[in-house]
Amino acid sequence: MSIGAVGPAATEPDLPAAVDDSPLPARVTRATERTMTVVNGELRLGPRLRALWDNRELLLLFIRTELKLKYKDSILGFLWSMLNPAMVLGIYWAAFSVINRGGGIPQFAIWLFAGLLAWNLFNNAAMTSTTVVVGKAGIVKKVAFPRELLALSTVGVAAFLFVIQVGVLVIVMAALGMTPALGYLADMPLAILDLIVFTSAVAVFLSAVNVYYRDTQHLTEVALMAWFWGTPIVYAYGSIASLVARHPSVLFLKYLYVCNPMTPIVMTFQRAIYGKASYVSPAAGNTAHVATTLLPNLGVGGYALGLVVVLVASVALFLGALVVFGRLEGNFAEEL
Amino acid sequence: MPAAIEIDHLSKQFRLYNEKFSSLKERAIHGGKLTYEPFWALRDVTADISEGETYGILGRNGSGKSTLLKCVAGILKPTSGEVRIRGSLAAMLELGAGFQQELSGRDNIYLNGSLLGLSRAEISRRFDDIVAFAELEQFIDNQVKYYSSGMYVRLGFAVAVNVEPDILLVDEVLAVGDAAFQRKCLDHVRRFQREGRTIVVVSHATDVIRQNCERCMVLSHGNVITVDEAGEAIRVFLADLLGVGKPEGDGGEGGGNVIAIGSVRTEHGGSGTRPHLYPGESLTVTAEVDSLAEVRDAAATVAIHDDSGELVFASDPDDPATFIELPQGGGVLHFDFPEVPLLDGTYSVSVGVRSLSDTAIYDWKDQEAQFEVANPGRTTGRVRMPVDVSFRVRSTGTTGEVPVVGRDLGTDGREPSVSEAAS
Ligand SMILES: Nc1ncnc2c1ncn2[C@@H]1O[C@H](COP(=O)(O)OP(=O)(O)OP(=O)(O)O)[C@@H](O)[C@H]1O
Numbered sequence A: 001m002s003i004g005a006v007g008p009a010a011t012e013p014d015l016p017a018a019v020d021d022s023p024l025p026a027r028v029t030r031a032t033e034r035t036m037t038v039v040n041g042e043l044r045l046g047p048r049l050r051a052l053w054d055n056r057e058l059l060l061l062f063i064r065t066e067l068k069l070k071y072k073d074s075i076l077g078f079l080w081s082m083l084n085p086a087m088v089l090g091i092y093w094a095a096f097s098v099i100n101r102g103g104g105i106p107q108f109a110i111w112l113f114a115g116l117l118a119w120n121l122f123n124n125a126a127m128t129s130t131t132v133v134v135g136k137a138g139i140v141k142k143v144a145f146p147r148e149l150l151a152l153s154t155v156g157v158a159a160f161l162f163v164i165q166v167g168v169l170v171i172v173m174a175a176l177g178m179t180p181a182l183g184y185l186a187d188m189p190l191a192i193l194d195l196i197v198f199t200s201a202v203a204v205f206l207s208a209v210n211v212y213y214r215d216t217q218h219l220t221e222v223a224l225m226a227w228f229w230g231t232p233i234v235y236a237y238g239s240i241a242s243l244v245a246r247h248p249s250v251l252f253l254k255y256l257y258v259c260n261p262m263t264p265i266v267m268t269f270q271r272a273i274y275g276k277a278s279y280v281s282p283a284a285g286n287t288a289h290v291a292t293t294l295l296p297n298l299g300v301g302g303y304a305l306g307l308v309v310v311l312v313a314s315v316a317l318f319l320g321a322l323v324v325f326g327r328l329e330g331n332f333a334e335e336l
Numbered sequence B: 001m002p003a004a005i006e007i008d009h010l011s012k013q014f015r016l017y018n019e020k021f022s023s024l025k026e027r028a029i030h031g032g033k034l035t036y037e038p039f040w041a042l043r044d045v046t047a048d049i050s051e052g053e054t055y056g057i058l059g060r061n062g063s064g065k066s067t068l069l070k071c072v073a074g075i076l077k078p079t080s081g082e083v084r085i086r087g088s089l090a091a092m093l094e095l096g097a098g099f100q101q102e103l104s105g106r107d108n109i110y111l112n113g114s115l116l117g118l119s120r121a122e123i124s125r126r127f128d129d130i131v132a133f134a135e136l137e138q139f140i141d142n143q144v145k146y147y148s149s150g151m152y153v154r155l156g157f158a159v160a161v162n163v164e165p166d167i168l169l170v171d172e173v174l175a176v177g178d179a180a181f182q183r184k185c186l187d188h189v190r191r192f193q194r195e196g197r198t199i200v201v202v203s204h205a206t207d208v209i210r211q212n213c214e215r216c217m218v219l220s221h222g223n224v225i226t227v228d229e230a231g232e233a234i235r236v237f238l239a240d241l242l243g244v245g246k247p248e249g250d251g252g253e254g255g256g257n258v259i260a261i262g263s264v265r266t267e268h269g270g271s272g273t274r275p276h277l278y279p280g281e282s283l284t285v286t287a288e289v290d291s292l293a294e295v296r297d298a299a300a301t302v303a304i305h306d307d308s309g310e311l312v313f314a315s316d317p318d319d320p321a322t323f324i325e326l327p328q329g330g331g332v333l334h335f336d337f338p339e340v341p342l343l344d345g346t347y348s349v350s351v352g353v354r355s356l357s358d359t360a361i362y363d364w365k366d367q368e369a370q371f372e373v374a375n376p377g378r379t380t381g382r383v384r385m386p387v388d389v390s391f392r393v394r395s396t397g398t399t400g401e402v403p404v405v406g407r408d409l410g411t412d413g414r415e416p417s418v419s420e421a422a423s
């Protein structure tokens, strides 16, 4: 059928198997027509980002594979991704709401859930990214592909779990008859973008470093624990602000919180989902009511501004992480 | 012809850490500095592989063949130099193609295919071909960790060839599959050749190289010792195997030893008239031995390997006939085999001298010399076993020779007792 075909190559993308006999099937392009690639040239940032984009299908496959492996051989399967956060939430809720009265925050479970939602994504990805390159040594040592995808796949898996948790949250809020702050929901896409970019930066960095220093994973575990308590999740930022207002000597605390990229993200989640920046409770032995501030009263634009700053910083961190990764990546196959 | 692969002054250094310190604590203890020895797995390798060429790479174990392929595939980063390729590339490296143990064969096909640059739709289209090629229809939904090593390699090769790359790199794949699969692979290689694709083959099977490759590179200790048409390259490779063309700086064994074995040679019943010997002819192995001092407690060892590296024969270490006394100075060690009971093949000879009083080995020359056996008759197999065939008529009623036949045929290890046989 293609006897007379003398035209340039690749005009017939789908040749049947019968081409076996022809000396040079059209699918094989001549070398002169192909672009030359330098296999081991140091990839600069631009081509690196491009390669990531070109391989997005592979990234999705990695994420799917990971999810499949995660729930393989388990009876409840994906239900675990709902049960697990639900149980964590239950424990924190029990600990702070029943024993400590949650510092008095009403609907404490929802407050907690809002913050944990953001934190869990970050925490999951950071934890799994440390071991992802080492764990996939079989692939890393056999095939050449942009290895950053492995780190990014951990963010993807965490993002999937995030979506499930949002589902749980919606159900719980509907059950409790709570509504989010509709105006502040406009800030949520930006907050989620921040969260993804910042988490990706951390994941890419940790995945490369752990190949060389295997105790990065243990260090990360401890650091994340400290970080969790240093982020206003189980308590409100308002309590830190008022502490600083009463004792100016601990002003540094305020800077610490401002420098933590997770603070604005978590606070946006809380502001939008929990819906209130303060609550009013009857003060003990007094008929007057006292207002307690939970979150800074900045307005939709104020929160957005904070998020933009975090986004700029996160993008810079992400690019930096890619550079570090690129430096270290060259020797992955021999270090593993 | 434009080059499909240009290898340009490629060098690769590995660091052999004296001990692997991969935690911060260990690095801290050692002052942040790691002690390592630089090891050059490849030294200044330059080669152009033309489009449509089938190119072989030969070399002893550890000569850097796999390292070279990994550099070309972009998995390892060279210490210096550069590799440029034109077109798409798929590599089948040693043992398996980077599968996920926990996943099924099906999922691994998708994963591996995507890693090699296929889109999901393309993989779906070729899926049945891949499975059929690997002959894994029954097992495709099993986890690959339960696959045999042959099945594993079959699946990897099936994916790699179905990617239809412009350049295919193959590292020792053929060694693992069974004969039927090897044939299939070679058929595929031929089809690729017809289609004008570029193939780079690493193999220890010289006949695979001879039959399929136009040109071949021979590596020795990371250096290219020759790039030539296949036949000539194989000759150089065998010479390297025998230690003839060994580069300097690799004294290896026997450096400061009392006894040093020099060249090892073989001579046989047909020497002078033909290069090979016939089965049943005699063989003499001679080895030059230099002795710095008188040694009274030595024993000589000789071993014969076939061309796939299997040991065929090794002398009895306790046999007093192998004990030797060496005066100071030099001499020639002789091993006389009155009859070589081997059939066709190329065999290599190793010679060693060890101490009788302790376990020390004075010197050992591994697979230094070769000899070839060619069988003029039509017997096939590995060894020459003279056999007499007779047919004896069964004589009913009499206790004649029948039991004797039964006794001779007691090959299952059961020797019937005489009384039993007589009854
Ligand atoms: N990751 C690594 N770290 C340190 N040394 C390595 C590493 N990989 C390979 N080497 C060394 O490099 C040398 C070449 O190895 P390579 O695997 O290329 O040999 P080869 O020619 O493929 O041998 P074979 O015939 O056994 O497959 C060997 O001495 C090996 O020990």
Ligand SMILES: [Mg+2]
Pocket: B065, B066, B067, B094, B171
């Ligand atoms: Mg090898």
